[in-house]
Amino acid sequence: MILSRENILKLIESGDLVLDPYSEGSQQPASYDLRAGEDYVLKKGECTLVHSMERVELPAGVAATLMCRSSFGRKGVLIGGGYVDPGFRGNLTLCLVNMGPEDVPLPAGERCVQIIMHEVTEGSSTYNGRYQDSVGAVGSRI
Secondary structure, three states: OEOOHHHHHHHHHHOOOEEEOOOHHHEOOOOEEEEEOOOEEEOOOOEEEEEEEEEEEOOOOEEEEEEEOHHHHOOOEEEEOOEEOOOOEEEEEEEEEEOOOOOEEEOOOOEEEEEEEEEOOOOOOOOOOOOOOEOOOOOOOO
């Protein structure tokens, strides 16, 4: 089940879900738009590691999928990777690949990626991997 705006807001209000700093303008009916944590230029033909402005903390019963916003997709920007396990804490590193014909500026605070949250049924395991408590954009640790 995909979490609705109302589900997301209830989880935030209870303290079980953290999206900090939260922006009402980023809240969508069934997702939340993550914002770029600093100024970037997405160079054509390159992958750029962008960190989310928001610190994200998912509870045990919630996982998430990341999707590039359609306005960036129309410019040729795609996202590589895109799954967040329950229990993840930290800034998300967004692997944005610009396949378009020109560089795309991405200013700090620009909404760039949607996080779509899903209920995890009958699960109690949480993420405790090498990217836990990430700050800023984090390159591969393997």
